[in-house]
Amino acid sequence: MLNQVIRSLSARLWVTSVTALTVTLIVVAMVVTYAFNDYPEAMLGRHEQLENATQVLNALEFDAAGRPESVRLTGQTAWLFQVLPTELRYRVLDRMGAVLLQSRDAQQDAAWGDIDLSKNIGKAQQIYLDGQPFDVMTLQVSRGQHTFFVQTATSARFVNAVINQKTKPIPAVVKVTIFVAMITFALALTVTMYRMLKPLREASRAAALVSPRNLKTRLSAKGIPSEIAPLIGAFNAALERLENGFAVQQQFLASAAHELQTPLALIRGQIELQPGIEGKEMLLRDIDLMGRQVRQLLHLAEVSESQNFTFGEVNTIDVAHDVIEYLSRKADSRQVKLRLDVFGEVSPIWADRSALFVLLKNILENAINVTPAHSTVSVLLDSASIHVCDEGPGVKREYIPFLFDRFWRAPDARHDGAGLGLAICKEIAIAHEWQLTVSSLTSGTSFVLQF
Incomplete structure (x- = not known):
């Protein structure tokens, strides 16, 4: 079972795809974790500072002359600048660097970074305010012919606190994301492969039904992947050649x-x-x-050809009587007694009468040939089966698998024959969808034909 799973194409594709996804997710997770752990400021700090500066810029209100008159921050940003004046600060300056507006505790006289503000637009500068490290972000805004600058100063302590708060759940989120992605992908891949390989399974079932009696069957190429369609076509062509042969x-x-x-x-x-x-x-x-x-x-x-059969209702008792009568002279010449026993009420069966006659005749004739003189060959008949039992030496167990092969004769056979009688019986049984079996008894052999 395990070897079959290992050799399965669907299992290989499933394992390969899931493994590739897992490796990809793990590599991405490692890169993301490494980036956030080793470069937190570049990943989160700069984004946080740029976002604060942008919100201050968007909150600017101008007077009729086009000069900034107030900053109306709202929401969480206003709350942060209000409760953390020592950690978050902003200033609005004109082209000459004069401070026009500022947040609480923002130094009005000292410059934040380079005096030429236009050189650092969109860039973060590291400075010290009150002996503490700060990162300054500068943005530019134009109003008519006037140009103004917005600066926000964020303390390194605040940046680190924000980074720690945001990066702390990242490992757990990455693990959960990888797990959910793997499960979802595996289930989706299983369903997809099951649907994609359905035409192949149907083709396999159709191929399993091909037999000498069913050589007209052809495999359907509907829904078959284009890579496998040539194989289906070649198989159908081989079936056609086989049918002709x-x-x-x-x-x-x-x-x-x-x-x-x-x-x-x-x-x-x-x-x-x-x-x-x-x-x-x-x-x-x-x-x-x-x-x-x-x-x-x-x-x-x-x-061997199904069209040669003529089916109808057949009384098995009458056929058995006809076979016994046909072989009676041979049985008498070998001093073998033929006995017919009927059990219960026997209903007619749907069969070809001549074929059933040939089948019983061949089995009964073989039984007469191997039965010693003054012994009995019994035909036991009920509504579901016919048993033919002889009192001969019996069939060796190693010979039983070959009894129905064409032209096979036991090495120790004592009677003449070509090895075709039981092969004919097997063909008739297959054509009628009957089951023909043989077993070696303590004394003799038993053939059982089940309808």
Whole structure:
């Protein structure tokens, strides 16, 4: 089971995709964590300072002459500048560097950084105010022909506090994000691959149904990925060639068997009419054996094609009686008794009567051949099955898997034959969707045909 999973294409794609996603997420998480841990100011501090300066700039109000007259901050930004005047400060200056507006505790006389403010627009400068390190962000705003500058000063203590507050949950968030992403991706990939491989599973099921009796089946290329479509086409082409070859083989088998019957009959007649032929009985026996083999080949060709069957309601008791009557002379010559036992009420079955006759005749004939003199071959019949039991030496267990193979004969077989009788029985059973089994008894062999 594990080896099958390891060799599975879907399992390999699933493992590869999930592994690639996991590695990618871990690398991204490591990069993000490293950036926030080693460069927190560049990642968060500068953004926080630029955002504060932008909000101050947007909160500027101008008088009719176009000069700043007030800063109306709102929300959290106004609250921060109000409660943390020693950590957050802002100033509004004109082109000459004169302070026009400022927050509480902002120094009015000392310059914050370079005097030429236009050189540091959008940049952060590190300065000291009241002996403490601050980062100053400068932005420019124009009003008509006038230019003004907005500066915000953020203490390093405040920046560190903000960074610690924002970076503290990052590792946990990254872990949860990776876990949720992996689970979601794995489930989505499983569903996607199941749907994508559905045409392949259907093609596999269709291919499993291909048999000598069902060579007309073709695999559908509908929904098959373009990379696999050529394989499906090649398989269908191989099936077509196989079907043609099988048809030619069956036609040759039937034609050869049919054409051999007449010459054999003529040869037998000529031998019977010649009085001086030595070993006439042996020759006639060999010709009869060849004729029997030819008839079996013809039967085999007929039962291998489903269109040769004519189905209808068949009384199995009548067929069993006919077979016993047909083989009675052979049984009498070998001093074997044939017995038919019927159990319960037997209903007609849907079958080809001639085919059922041939099947029972072949099994019963084999049973007569292996049964010792003064013994019994029993035919047990009920509504669901037919049992044929002999009192012969039995079949060796290692021979049972080969009994129904064409042209197979046991190495220790004592009666003549071509090894086709049971193969014909198997073909008839398959055509009727019956189950034909054999088992070795304590004394003899039992064949069971289940409807």
